Amino acid sequence: MRTQRAGATQDSRTSLNIPLEEIKEGKVSILGPKLELYSDKDRIEPCWAPVFYNPAMKMDRNISVAFLQSFSILTNKKLRIFDALSATGIRGLRYAKEVENVEFVALNDINRLAYDLMKINIERNGLEKLVTAFHSDANILLACFARRGRRFNVVDVDPFGSPVPFLDNAIRAVENNGVLCVTATDLAPLMGVSKRACIRKYGALPIRSVFSREFGLRILIGYVVRTGAKYGLMVNPLLSYSSRHYMRLFLKVRIGKKRANESIDKLGYVSFCPKCGSVQIRKYFFSLEKVCSNCGSKVEIGGPIWLGELCDVFLLKETVKVFERFFGKEEKGFKILECLLEESSMPPYFYTTDFIAKTYRFKKEPILGSIIRALEEMGYKATRTHFSTKGFKTYADISTIVEIYKSL
Ligand SMILES: C[S@@+](CC[C@H](N)C(=O)[O-])C[C@H]1O[C@@H](n2cnc3c(N)ncnc32)[C@H](O)[C@@H]1O
Incomplete structure (x- = not known):
């Protein structure tokens, strides 16, 4: 395996020959790409930078910090976190610095420049004892960690586009009762703009409707649930939301074939009538009427999707409290968490x-x-x-x- 690991004492300063600037986010200060060099008119394009950093994802990183803090409080667990696709390392470094009760954080990126930069950023924040950097294909590393005694209780998969290529290995690298965090930015397939891509990647039919965004989020959860079930693992969402250009999930992973079956039982299909807005929900595709029972028009059918709750209310309440304590009510993200609390136990559309x-x-x-x-x-x-x-x-x-x- 060509994995490289940065030891805590190793001199991490390399000849990183790219324009860098200081970025402060949360309690960390990192060196990141000079973003003004990668913009189209006034729009910053983080993907053009040699190492990725997107300031717009600060809100998600804040929510993730608050969520992991709450998870560690309520489960009384010391966290061992694998940030499998780290870029500058900002996410994992913030977990190490801001979440109490963190025992170890592993960062990783396939991009050599990102690896060099994350080593600098580990040192810059004095986190050498807590954080280790890897330079490997995430799938190889995740597969290596998917063994008894090597698993993490938090695995974070934050890729460009779809998380699908990483999910099989990521789910197997999560310890029993641990958490899998997943980001997806391929909203076109998930929200039904590219239907065939959604069928190909997620094995699900999206619906183009007023509630496409929620439907896409539920397709994504359904996909992770089915992936876990193949390995006899139950997957249950603890917090799921969508904002701007992305979807984000925090899911509990538990060993047990019976439990996996219970998760599968919460998948189902939906029909939507574009003419009158009527919605029908069924467990099986074949039990859906193809014609609207309200107006007689042809309906659109989609699924399988997750029909269960998007969040665990207990954990969500704690996350709201922690978010307020850490970042304040005015910070972006607080309203989303509050709203998630309101909309729990409501229909999936x-x-x-x-x-x-x-x-x-x-x-x-x-x-x-x-x-x-x-x-x-x-x-x-x-x-x-x-x-x-x-x-x-x-x-x-x-x-x-x-x-x-x-x-x-
Ligand atoms: C969206 S960025 C990660 C952003 C980061 N988590 C953050 O919060 O700023 C995705 C990263 O995954 C890396 N990447 C892509 N494919 C990979 C692979 N197969 N293995 C490891 N890293 C990969 C890219 O180099 C990129 O830095």
């Missing part, structure tokens, strides 16, 4: 104020708060959703929602 107004040709689009209030007054639970600023979730059927629109 949502409507938006403009979708209903447009579909049913209402002249005025009511404000979100008034629809939620009206639904609640009629005895239906209704909430906002973090997926869309105009989105609402409710168990009320489409004709009830339309009646409410008429009354507003």
Whole structure:
């Protein structure tokens, strides 16, 4: 194996001949690419830099820090973390510096420049005792760690695009009751813009609808659940959300074929009527009507998706508290976490104020708060959703929602 490992005492200064600048994020200060050199007009393109760093992902790194802190508090576990695709190392370094109870962090990148830079950044933050850098293909390293006594209780997979190429090995490298963190930025397949790519990569049919983003997130969870099940592992989402250009999952991995079956039982299929907005959910594809029971139009069918909860409420409540304590209520990400709490136990889809107004040709689009209030007054639970600023979730059927629109 051509894996290289940076020892704590090794002199890590190499001839990194790229323009670098200091980047401060959370409690760490790193050297990263001089981003102004990699921009198109005013838009920074982090992918053009020789080593990747995306300032827009700071919010996710904050949420990840808060989540891991909460996980370690509630499970009373010392964390051994593998940040398998590290680039500058910012993510793993922040875990090492900001999450209490971290025993060890491994960083890794296939890019030699990234490896050299992460070694500099380890030293720069005085984390030589806690953090080790590797220079390897993540799949090779993950497969090496997928053995008794070598597994991590946190494995983080944050790739360019789809996480699919890494998931089999990543899931096997997570210790029993550990956490797998997954990022996906290939939203075009997951949200149904490139249907065939979604079928090819995720073995699932996406739906192009008002709730495509949530559907994509649930396709992604479903895929990880099916991947775990192949190895007799139960996978259960602890926190899942989507924002801007990405989707992010934190999933618990547990050994047990019976448990894996229980996870599989939470997968299912959905039909959506683009004409009237009606939604049907079934466990099996063949039990879905191909024609809308509300208006008789042809429906779109998608799945398999995860139909269970997106978050574990207990852990999410703790994450909200920790996020507030670490970063404050005003910091981006807090509202997402609060909203996730509100929308738990709600259906796996949502409507938006403009979708209903447009579909049913209402002249005025009511404000979100008034629809939620009206639904609640009629005895239906209704909430906002973090997926869309105009989105609402409710168990009320489409004709009830339309009646409410008429009354507003
Ligand atoms: C999106 S970046 C990681 C960003 C980083 N986690 C952060 O928060 O800033 C993905 C990284 O994966 C690396 N990479 C791509 N394929 C890889 C592979 N097969 N093994 C290891 N690293 C890989 C790339 O060089 C790149 O640095």
